[in-house]
Amino acid sequence: MTGFFYRINYLYKVEIAKKKRDIRAFTKEQLRTFFETNGDQPFRGNQVYEWLWQKSAHTFEDMTNLSKKTREMLHDNFVINHIKVDQMQRSSDGTIKNAVRLHDDLIVESVLIPTKTRTTACVSSQVGCSLDCKFCATSRLKRMRNLNPDEIYDQVVAIDNESRLYFDRPLSNIVFMGMGEPLMNYNNVLKAIDKITSPEGLGMSPKRITVSTSGVPKMIRKMADEEVKFKLAVSLHSAIDEIRTSIMPFNATFTLKDLREALEYWYQKTKSRITYEYVVWDGINDSQKDVDALVQFCRFAPSKVNLIEYNPIDDGEFQQASNKAIERYVATLERNGITVTVRRSRGKDIDAACGQLANKS
Numbered sequence: 011m012t013g014f015f016y017r018i019n020y021l022y023k024v025e026i027a028k029k030k031r032d033i034r035a036f037t038k039e040q041l042r043t044f045f046e047t048n049g050d051q052p053f054r055g056n057q058v059y060e061w062l063w064q065k066s067a068h069t070f071e072d073m074t075n076l077s078k079k080t081r082e083m084l085h086d087n088f089v090i091n092h093i094k095v096d097q098m099q100r101s102s103d104g105t106i107k108n109a110v111r112l113h114d115d116l117i118v119e120s121v122l123i124p125t126k127t128r129t130t131a132c133v134s135s136q137v138g139c140s141l142d143c144k145f146c147a148t149s150r151l152k153r154m155r156n157l158n159p160d161e162i163y164d165q166v167v168a169i170d171n172e173s174r175l176y177f178d179r180p181l182s183n184i185v186f187m188g189m190g191e192p193l194m195n196y197n198n199v200l201k202a203i204d205k206i207t208s209p210e211g212l213g214m215s216p217k218r219i220t221v222s223t224s225g226v227p228k229m230i231r232k233m234a235d236e237e238v239k240f241k242l243a244v245s246l247h248s249a250i251d252e253i254r255t256s257i258m259p260f261n262a263t264f265t266l267k268d269l270r271e272a273l274e275y276w277y278q279k280t281k282s283r284i285t286y287e288y289v290v291w292d293g294i295n296d297s298q299k300d301v302d303a304l305v306q307f308c309r310f311a312p313s314k315v316n317l318i319e320y321n322p323i324d325d326g327e328f329q330q331a332s333n334k335a336i337e338r339y340v341a342t343l344e345r346n347g348i349t350v351t352v353r354r355s356r357g358k359d360i361d362a363a364c365g366q367l368a369n370k371s
């Protein structure tokens with residue numbers, strides 16, 4: 011070994027010795043290097059990587075094809091910061107909510123939503139949220155930190171296991187609609203999706219994954235440039251700036267014009283239809299003027315609108331609009347050739363529905 015490489019090797023070992031690192035922050039190549047520099051075979055890195063991601067090992071003791079000495083070496087150098095499902099609640103409609111404890115004892119929530127044909131995981135990307143949507147329970151929690159890629163991945167694995175156990179089928183879809191704004195934790199969300207879609211992870215199709223954002227124009231452009239393969243949904247809720255700013259105050263910074271331009275760019279690059287998540291509230295966005303503004307906003311690209319039933323949070327400031335108002339939305343959107351679905355809420359009795367996630371369990 012040359013002096014240079016000897017020194018690199020030495021510094022590497024000193025760095026590792028200082029503090030145990032989360033082993034799942036390491037790439038396969040880095041793990042191979044670790045074993046090589048510690049006098050073992052590089053292929054051990056492949057074996058450990060497989061245990062960590064494909065087999066979701068919680069401890070080094072679980073890695074039964076490694077020798078005791080190798081497992082001890084891993085133990086001396088690394089930790090596996092696995093999540094723990096602290097509490098699981100089941101709704102009368104079959105929905106399951108997990109309260110997930112992270113290695114630093116913070117809690118996030120994730121939800122399994124079963125239908126006749128599919129099982130969807132709704133996962134969190136941040137602890138709390140830095141945005142301040144007035145209708146959302148999570149906005150009342152201070153943003154504590156971003157989730158790491160492995161913490162996002164673990165939520166999906168936990169729900170996949172529950173889906174197999176309670177519904178006898180694997181998880182089929184994932185939506186990033188839990189706690190936090192995924193595009194404010196962009197790098198980690200993308201790393202998690204890489205693992206979820208990789209054959210060395212869960213091997214899921216990116217077409218079954220939807221990242222739902224409240225609309226961060228700069229990051230939507232970045233996703234378009236990176237030609238991501240998953241789907242995009244935007245929580246729009248109003249196509250009139252004044253109203254949108256009153257319910258989603260960050261709209262004063264990221265205006266509808268900026269959002270629309272970013273979405274136009276997304277569509278030019280990806281040719282992928284845009285889904286809008288939209289709640290209609292009584293007296294807020296339930297007039298014909300609101301529907302017309304939405305139709306105008308959708309015109310530039312093929313769009314789909316999901317009208318989501320609202321689940322009141324404690325203070326009752328926001329109330330679901332009347333059936334008549336919803337029917338007006340549906341009729342006007344359909345007349346203008348825009349696909350629309352009305353989504354009933356799931357898991358209301360366990361506070362697992364859209365906008366209700368706030369660690370109350």
Ligand code: SF4
Pocket residue numbers: 139140141142143146147148149188189190191224
């Ligand atoms: S709706 Fe989403 S972006 Fe808005 S506060 Fe809630 S978690 Fe954050």
